[in-house]
Amino acid sequence: xxxxxxxxxxxxxxxxxxxxxxxxxxxxxxxxxxxxxxxxxxxxxxxxxxxxxxxxxxxxxxxxxxxxxxxxxxxxxxxxxxxxxxxxxxxxxxxxxxxxxxxxxxxxxxxxxxxxxxxxxxxxxxxxxxxxxxxxxxxxxxxxxxxxxxxxxxxxxxxxxxxxxxxxxxxxxxxxxxxxxxxxxxxxxxxxxxxxxxxxxxxxxxxxxxxxxxxxxxxxxxxxxxxxxxxxxxxxxxxxxxxxxxxxxxxxxxxxxxxxxxxxxxxxxxxxxxxxxxxxxxxxxxxxxxxxxxxxxxxxxxxxxxxxxxxxxxxxxxxxxxxxxxxxxxxxxxxxxxxxxxxx
Amino acid sequence: xxxxxxxxxxxxxxxxxxxxxxxxxxxxxxxxxxxxxxxxxxxxxxxxxxxxxxxxxxxxxxxxxxxxxxxxxxxxxxxxxxxxxxxxxxxxxxxxxxxxxxxxxxxxxxxxxxxxxxxxxxxxxxxxxxxxxxxxxxxxxxxxxxxxxxxxxxxxxxxxxxxxxxxxxxxxxxxxxxxxxxxxxxxxxxxxxxxxxxxxxxxxxxxxxxxxxxxxxxxxxxxxxxxxxxxxxxxxxxxxxxxxxxxxxxxxxxxxxxxxxxxxxxxxxxxxxxxxxxxxxxxxxxxxxxxxxxxxxxxxxxxxxxxxxxxxxxxxxxxxxxxxxxxxxxxxxxxxxxxxxxxxxxxxxxxxxxxxxxxxxxxxxxxxxxxxxxxxxxxxxxxxxxxxxxxxxxxxxxxxxxxxxxxxxxxxxxxxxxxxxxxxxxxxxxxxxxxxxxxxxxx
Numbered sequence: 129x130x131x132x133x134x135x136x137x138x139x140x141x142x143x144x145x146x147x148x149x150x151x152x153x154x155x156x157x158x159x160x161x162x163x164x165x166x167x168x169x170x171x172x173x174x175x176x177x178x179x180x181x182x183x184x185x186x187x188x189x190x191x192x193x194x195x196x197x198x199x200x201x202x203x204x205x206x207x208x209x210x211x212x213x214x215x216x217x218x219x220x221x222x223x224x225x226x227x228x229x230x231x232x233x234x235x236x237x238x239x240x241x242x243x244x245x246x247x248x249x250x251x252x253x254x255x256x257x258x259x260x261x262x263x264x265x266x267x268x269x270x271x272x273x274x275x276x277x278x279x280x281x282x283x284x285x286x287x288x289x290x291x292x293x294x295x296x297x298x299x300x301x302x303x304x305x306x307x308x309x310x311x312x313x314x315x316x317x318x319x320x321x322x323x324x325x326x327x328x329x330x331x332x333x334x335x336x337x338x339x340x341x342x343x344x345x346x347x348x349x350x351x352x353x354x355x356x357x358x359x360x361x362x363x364x365x366x367x368x369x370x371x372x373x374x375x376x377x378x379x380x381x382x383x384x385x386x387x388x389x390x391x392x393x394x395x396x397x398x399x400x401x402x403x404x405x406x407x408x409x410x411x412x413x414x415x416x417x418x419x420x421x422x423x424x425x426x427x428x429x430x431x432x433x434x435x436x437x438x439x440x441x442x443x444x445x446x447x448x449x450x451x452x453x454x455x456x457x458x459x460x461x462x463x464x465x466x467x468x469x470x471x472x
Numbered sequence: 473x474x475x476x477x478x479x480x481x482x483x484x485x486x487x488x489x490x491x492x493x494x495x496x497x498x499x500x501x502x503x504x505x506x507x508x509x510x511x512x513x514x515x516x517x518x519x520x521x522x523x524x525x526x527x528x529x530x531x532x533x534x535x536x537x538x539x540x541x542x543x544x545x546x547x548x549x550x551x552x553x554x555x556x557x558x559x560x561x562x563x564x565x566x567x568x569x570x571x572x573x574x575x576x577x578x579x580x581x582x583x584x585x586x587x588x589x590x591x592x593x594x595x596x597x598x599x600x601x602x603x604x605x606x607x608x609x610x611x612x613x614x615x616x617x618x619x620x621x622x623x624x625x626x627x628x629x630x631x632x633x634x635x636x637x638x639x640x641x642x643x644x645x646x647x648x649x650x651x652x653x654x655x656x657x658x659x660x661x662x663x664x665x666x667x668x669x670x671x672x673x674x675x676x677x678x679x680x681x682x683x684x685x686x687x688x689x690x691x692x693x694x695x696x697x698x699x700x701x702x703x704x705x706x707x708x709x710x711x712x713x714x715x716x717x718x719x720x721x722x723x724x725x726x727x728x729x730x731x732x733x734x735x736x737x738x739x740x741x742x743x744x745x746x747x748x749x750x751x752x753x754x755x756x757x758x759x760x761x762x763x764x765x766x767x768x769x770x771x772x773x774x775x776x777x778x779x780x781x782x783x784x785x786x787x788x789x790x791x792x793x794x795x796x797x798x799x800x801x802x803x804x805x806x807x808x809x810x811x812x813x814x815x816x817x818x819x820x821x822x823x824x825x826x827x828x829x830x831x832x833x834x835x836x837x838x839x840x841x842x843x844x845x846x847x848x849x850x851x852x853x854x855x856x857x858x859x860x861x862x863x864x865x866x867x868x869x870x871x872x873x874x875x876x877x878x879x880x881x882x883x884x885x886x887x888x889x890x891x892x893x894x895x896x897x898x899x900x901x902x903x904x905x906x907x908x909x910x911x912x913x914x915x
Contacts, residue, residue, distance in 0.1 A: 137801040138568075138812040140901055142887035143834050144489050144645060146848075147892045150841040201837050248842035359847065407845040413860060415850075464879045465855040466716065466729035 154207035156357040160348035161214060161403065168337040172222040172274075173244070173282040175289050176337050180217035182226045186233020187213030187258075194242045208247050212236050215255035215403060218338025219396060220262070223274045225291040228266055235261040252303075252450045253410045255277040256443050263443075273334045275309040311335045313439040316386050328393040335395065342393040349402035358406040361415060365422025366401040366429070367392055373430040385434060387454050397429065400442035410450045417453075417460035424449045482707035487852045487888045489645050489710055489808065491684060495774045496648040496767045501656055503778045504791045506584055510552050510782030511563045512538065513573040516821040517618040519545035524574055530557045534584055535757050537556040538574050541607055547620040548610040549574070552760045552780035554582035565822070566804055568814030576782065589755035594667050599625070602671045606749065610822070611757040611781040614744030615639060615650075615713065616805045618823030621745050622799075625672060627734055634737040636669045637722060638746055639693075640712035641706055643682060644806025647826045650743050652776045654681065654688035661743055662695045664750030669700075669835040674740055677701045679743070680722050684708045710808060711886040715740045717854050729882050744825075764791045764820060768807075770799030770829025779820045783825055786816040797833040807834070808887045841895035849889035849899055855882050859889035859899045866902030871909050880906050 154206025168176040191209035214220060215232045220229055236258025245252035263270045269288070277284050311334050312323035327333050327467070331341025338345075343356050352358045374391040391397065396404075405411060412421045425445045501905045515521035522539030526532060532551040539549030555578040562570035576874035578584070598604065606622035613619045627633055638661070642650040654661055661679070669677040681689050692703045706712050706721050718740065725736050733740050748759050760781055766895045767774040772793030779788055785802070789795055795802070804824050811828075821825075849859035858878055865874045874880040880903060889899040 136812070136814065136816075137835055138814055139801060139835055139837075140812060141803065141805075141810050142808040142891050142903075143801070143803065143810075143830055144807050145896070146487065146892050146894070148488075148848075149838055150844055150846075150895045153844075153846065176501055191610070202841065206841055208844075222556055246842060248844050292753075356848075373751045408844050411845075413847045413850060413858070415847045459714050461858060461878075462850065463855040464729060464882055465720075466731070466882070467879065 151206045153357055154211050156352060156355045157211055157403070158207065158214070160352040160357065161218070161338070163347055164217045164218065164338045164341060164399070165214070167216065167341045169282075170279050171276040171283055171331060171340060172337060173277045173279070175222045175277075175286050177285075178226055178285070178289060179220050179222060179224055179229045179337060180214060183217035183220065183229040183233040183258075184210050186230040187237045188233075189323040190234045190242070194238065203246065206247065209237055209241075212241070212254045212258075216258045218399060219255065219259045219272060219336050221273055221336055222273050223272055223286040223288045224269055226289055227291070227293040228262060228269060232258040232262040233348040234460030248409055249423040250409060251308065251453070252447055253404055253407050255403060256447055259443055260447065273309055273311050273314075275334055276332060309334045311395070311439065312390075313433065316390065316394070317433070317439040320384060321349070322386065322390055323394065325389060325393060328390070339396045339399045342398050345398040345402055349398075352402070358402070359408070359411070359418050362406045362422045363401040363410060365419050366405055366426040367397070368431050369423040369426030370397065373427055374434075375431070377418075377434060390432060391433070395433075396442035400446055401425070404442070405446050405449070410453060412453050412456045412460065414457060414460040416455040416461055416462075420456050420460065421449050421453060424452065481704060481721050482709055482712070483720040483854055485851060485854045485856065485888075486709040486711065486717070487891050488708070489891060489915070491708065492645045492767075493648050493651070493684065496765055496776055497651060499648075499652070499774070499776050501652050501763055501776045501778055504783065504788060506553060506578055506780065506786045507783060508578055508580070509558075509784065510555070510576045510578065510780065511573045511784070511819040512549050512552070512563055512782045513563065513571050513819065513821065514539055514549065515571060516823065517547050517620055519543060519547070519610045519620055521572065522546060522549045522645060524560050526557050526560075526574065528557055528560055531555070531579075532557060532576060534582075534586060535760055537758075538576075544626075545620060545623050547612055547622070548608055548758065549695065549758050550610055550758045551576055552782045553578040554584055555579045564815045564818050566811060566813045566815065568819040573819075579601055580759045586755070586757060589757070592753045592756055594671070594753040597671070599671060605752070609748070611745060611748045611752065611759050612822045613698070613742055614762060614822070614825070615742035616747060616809065616823050616825045618821065621741065621749070623739070623884050624739055625668075625733070627672070631734055632737060633672045633674045633734060633739045634676070635723065635739075636665065636672060636674040637673040637718060637733075637738050637740045638665050638679040638743055639715070639718055639740055640679055640681040640685075640688065640743040641718060642685070643708075643710045643712040643714075644808055644810075645710075645825070646767045646828050647765045647806050648767075649765045649776055649825055651688050653747060653763055654685070654743055655691050657747060658688075658691040658695045660747045660750045661692060662699065662701060663754075664746035664748075665701055666699055666741075667753060668741060668746060674739065675700065678722055679703045680706050680718050682708045682712055688900045710888060711854060711884075714854065714884055714886055716884075729879065736891075750765075756909055759822060762820070762822065762824065764788065764824055765826040766828075766829035767826065768803075769831050769833065770802070772796060772797050779824075781822060782819045784817050784819055785813060787831075788820060788827060795829050796831070800832050800835045801830045803828045803830065808891065809885065838896050840897055843895055843897055846894060848892040848894065852888040852892040854886065854888065855879075855884065857883060859903070862906070863897055863899040863902045866906045869909075871906045873911075874906050875910055881910065883907070
C-alpha cells in the first residue's frame with residue numbers, strides 16, 4: 129500500500145454502468161441507415177450524395193449556430209444533429225435544389241429542435257418538421273420525382289440541383305439529363321395502378337432518396353432492434369395496423385384500393401415506421417403508449433393515403449401522433465409494483 | 473404473466489450487470505489477525521443508537537456487552553476484542569463525519585480466545601424471550617441494511633408468518649461473502665433457518681439463491697434432510713435480492729406498496745443473519761465479527777474475510793495487499809447500492825458486506841447528455857416506476873408531484889435506472905434527494 133491514501137472520490141452508487149451511451153445509440157442509427165443511404169447513391173447517383181450532404185450540413189451548422197459555446201462540444205458530439213440532417217435528406221426527392229435541402233436542414237434543427245430547448249425537449253420529429261417546412265414552402269420542387277439514373281450515370285447531376293437560391297429553378301426534365309416520373313404511390317392514387325413488389329423490395333422505383341428499397345430499410349431495422357436501439361412495438365404496431373386497415377379496404381373494393389403488401393412496401397411507410405416514428409424523444413416512453421401511438425400512425429397513414437389529397441401520408445401521420453405523445457404518456461403510466469391501478 | 477415469472481423464479485424488469493464474482497468466488501474465508509485499535513459506532517444500525525454501558529479505562533472481554541439497545545428499534549453492541557475502553561466520543565464514520573463511538577484498545581497480551589461455548593436452549597424460549605435474545609445478541613440484517621433483526625420477529629396481533637424466506641440471492645456484483653458462507657457452513661444456514669422458522673411458527677422455509685452459485689445450492693440441499701426447507705435457484709438478475717423482488721420471484725406474490733413482507737405472511741432474513749443467529753444460540757457469542765468480501769480492480773489481493781467489527785478498513789485492506797495506485801474510490805457494500813468511504817480509518821460495521829476498490833475505469837463518467845426518453849430506465853425499474861419522469865421532476869424540485877403521482881417513496885434506490893441510462897443522468901441520486909426532502913418535510 130502506498131504511504132498516502134489515494135484521493136478518494138465520493139461518487140454515490142451505482143458505480144457500474146450498462147455501457148451504452150446516447151452518442152453510441154445515435155451511431156447505431158447511422159449504421160442502420162447506411163444500407164439505405166448507399167442504395168440512394170446507387171440508384172440516384174451524385175445528386176443523392178449532394179442532397180444528403182447539404183441537408184446534413186444545414187442541420188449541423190444550425191445546431192452549432194444556436195448552441196451556447198460551452199455546450200457545443202456536447203451537443204455536436206452526440207451525433208444527433210447530423211442524424212436529423214441525414215433522416216431529412218432521405219425523405220427528399222433526388223432533383224431537389226441543393227439550397228432547399230440546406231434550408232430544410234436548418235428548419236429541422238431550428239424549428240424542430242432548438243426552439244423547443246434542444247435534444248430531448250422537442251415534441252415533433254425534427255427531420256419531419258424540416259420536411260413539412262419544405263413541402264409547404266416549395267410544393268413543386270418537393271413533388272418532382274425523377275427516374276433513377278442508375279450506377280452507370282453516377283456523375284450525372286440534375287440541372288435543378290444546382291439552381292441558385294430563390295431563382296426560378298430550371299424545370300426538371302426540360303433538359304436531357306433526367307426524366308420526371310410518377311412514384312408508385314402516385315400511380316396508385318391517381319391511376320390505380322400497382323407497382324411490381326419485387327421493385328418495391330429492391331428499390332428500383334422512383335421516390336425520395338431513402339424510401340425506395342424496402343429490403344434495406346428492414347435490414348437496418350433488424351440491426352437497430354438487435355442493438356436495442358428501437359422500440360419494436362412501434363414499427364410492428366404501425367405496419368400491423370396499416371396492413372389490417374388496408375386489408376379491410378382492399379377486401380371491400382379490390383380494384384380501387386391497394387393491397388396491404390403494397391401499402392407496407394411503398395412510399396415512406398418503412399422509413400417512417402422504422403426510423404422516424406421510433407425517435408424516442410417524440411414517441412411515448414411507456415410500452416402501452418407505444419402501441420397506442422403506433423396504431424394511431426398506422427391508421428392515419430392509410431386514411432391520408434386513401435382518402436386525403438396527398439398520395440403519401442406518413443409524415444403527417446407521425447407528426448399528428450407526435451402531438452398526442454405527451455397525452456398518451458400521461459394516461460399510460462405503468463402500474464407500479466404492489467399498487468392496484470396506474471395513476472393518471 | 474404472473475405465472476410466467478413465478479415459473480422462471482424471477483421478477484419483471486431489472487438489469488444484468490456483469491457479476492465479477494470470479495475474483496473471490498473460489499477463495500475460502502480467512503480470518504484477519506487482530507489489530508491494536510477498534511472503533512464501535514453507537515449508531516451503526518437502523519434505529520436509535522446504542523447506549524454505552526462501559527466507562528473509559530474499563531477492561532472489557534471479547535464479546536462483553538458495551539452498549540445496550542437505545543429503544544426497541546435498536547440493538548446491543550459488544551466488544552470485538554479483549555482490551556481496554558480508551559474513549560467514548562466522536563470518531564470518524566465511513567462518511568467522513570464524526571459520530572459517537574466506543575474506542576477499544578486490544579490487550580496485546582490477551583489470547584483473544586473465546587470463552588467456552590455456552591449454548592442457549594432456544595427450544596424452551598417463547599417468542600418474546602426469543603426476540604429479547606436476538607436483540608441482546610446485537611444481530612442486525614447482515615445483507616447491508618443493518619436493520620435490527622428482532623424487530624422483524626415482533627409480529628403484530630392477528631398476523632401469522634407462514635413462510636420464512638432466507639435471502640441467499642447475493643445479487644450485488646463482486647460480493648461473495650454469502651456465497652462462501654453457504655458453501656462452507658451450509659449446516660449452520662440450515663440450523664439457523666430451523667431456529668427462526670420454528671420460533672416464528674412458520675410452516676415452511678425457502679432459501680433463495682441465484683443460479684450462478686451452483687456449489688452453494690448443492691451444499692445447502694445436501695444438508696436439508698427431513699426438514700421442511702426448500703432451496704430455490706433464482707434467475708441471475710439485479711436486484712433479485714431486494715426483499716419484495718425475492719418474494720415475487722419465490723412465491724409470485726406482490727407485497728402491496730407501503731406494506732411489509734409480514735403483511736403477506738412472509739419473513740425475510742439474509743443468510744448471514746441466519747448464521748449469526750445459529751452461532752449465537754450454539755455458543756452464546758453475540759455479533760462481534762462478520763464476513764466481508766474485499767475485492768474490486770483496485771485491491772491487490774481480493775479475499776473473503778472474517779473481520780472483527782470495529783477493525784479499521786485500512787487494516788483490512790493492508791491484509792489484502794493494500795490498494796493499488798490506480799484506486800479512485802472505495803465502497804462499502806456492493807457497487808450498485810454501496811456507500812462511498814470517505815476515510816479509510818473508519819471501521820468495519822455490522823452492515824459491511826464488502827469493501828470494494830474501484831479505478832478510474834469504473835468511476836470515470838462521460839458527460840451527461842439530455843434525456844432522449846429512450847425508456848431503458850422504465851424497463852430497468854423493478855418497481856415499474858417512471859425514473860425518467862422522476863429525474864426531470866427531481867431537477868425541478870417538484871417533490872410533492874413525485875410522491876403523489878409517481879410514487880417516488882416506493883423506490884428502494886436499487887440504482888438499476890442509473891445503471892441503464894445511456895445519457896449518464898444521475899437518476900437514483902435525484903430520487904434520493906427528493907426522498908430526503910420529503911422525509912424532512914414530514915418530520
